[in-house]
Structure formats: structure tokens, C-alpha cells
Amino acid sequence: MDVYRKELIVSKDDLDDLNHVNNVRYVQWIQNISKEHWQHKAPNELQEEVIWVVLSHHIEYKSAAFLNDPIVMTTYIKTSIGAKSTRIVEMIHGKTQKVLVLARTEWCLLNNKTNRPIRVSDKLKDIFL
Structure with a gap:
């Protein structure tokens, strides 16, 4: 399984009321x-x-994150399976190691010209699985 990792710092623009x-x-x-992993x-x-x-x-949503x-x-x-892939995204607090978010997203693969679903090829599975 190919795991993609990214770090960020919470900014003021990320906050709610x-x-x-x-x-x-x-x-x-x-x-x-998800997009970055695909493009990478x-x-x-x-x-x-x-x-x-x-x-x-x-x-x-397991725990809150705050400024900085x-x-x-x-x-x-x-x-x-078929045209569908399940992607997992986990977000962890970089200092406390507390789990902030666990996400599971179902994606469908489409032909870029026809916008019709297509099976995930073995070639593609080999890259990501």
C-alpha cells in the first residue's frame, strides 16, 4: 500500500466562529x-x-485543532473494486499525536473523454495498492 503524507500548520483562515x-x-x-497523491x-x-x-x-471528527x-x-x-476506490485520510495532531479526523471517501474512476465509469486497471492498482 502506498501511503502519501503531508504536513501543515493551522492558519487563521482555517478557523470557524x-x-x-x-x-x-x-x-x-x-x-x-487525495488530488496531490494522485498527481504525485x-x-x-x-x-x-x-x-x-x-x-x-x-x-x-475526533478532536479539535486550533490556530498554529x-x-x-x-x-x-x-x-x-470495479470502477470504485475507497480512500482513507487520517489527520493527526503533530505534537500530541491525537487523532483529529478519520475519513473514508468513495471515488469513481471515469474516462476523461466520455465521463463514463471504467474499471480500475491492474496497472493503476499496482501503483497505489
Whole structure:
């Protein structure tokens, strides 16, 4: 399994009215790290042939993060069956090691020209699984 890792520091723009990270920001970070992992690992020709769309997000908010907190994010593909892949994203507080967020997202692979679902190839599985 290929695990992709990213670190960030919570900024003022990430906060909500309660002065902790806004739930919408976590969703954006899930989207961002997923895209970055794909762009980092998938060959350019594959990136031009296919696109991924979200089918569903399941997010568990375990603990709050605040201004200047370090966050360590990791993501990996848990399973790929047919045209669907399940991606896991975990966010951990960089100092306390407390789990902040656990997310499971179902993605569907589409042909970039037809926008029709296509099976996840063995080549693609070999890259990410």
C-alpha cells in the first residue's frame, strides 16, 4: 500500500466562529491530499486519460485543532473494486499525536473523454495498492 503524507500548520483562515478548524476546511484538505497523491504517483498519460469523482464522504471528527497546531495528514487507497476506490485520510495532531479526523471517501474512476465509469486497471492498482 502506498501511503502519501503531508504536513501543515493551522492558519487563521482555517478557523470557524469557535476558533477551531472549520469542518469545511477538513473536507477541503481531504480533497487536496487525495488530488496531490494522485498527481504525485500516477503517470501523466494516465492522468490525461481518466478522472476521479467523489461518490461519498464519511468523516469522523475526533478532536479539535486550533490556530498554529501542526497537522500530519496521511492518505492511501484501501480497496479498488470495479470502477470504485475507497480512500482513507487520517489527520493527526503533530505534537500530541491525537487523532483529529478519520475519513473514508468513495471515488469513481471515469474516462476523461466520455465521463463514463471504467474499471480500475491492474496497472493503476499496482501503483497505489
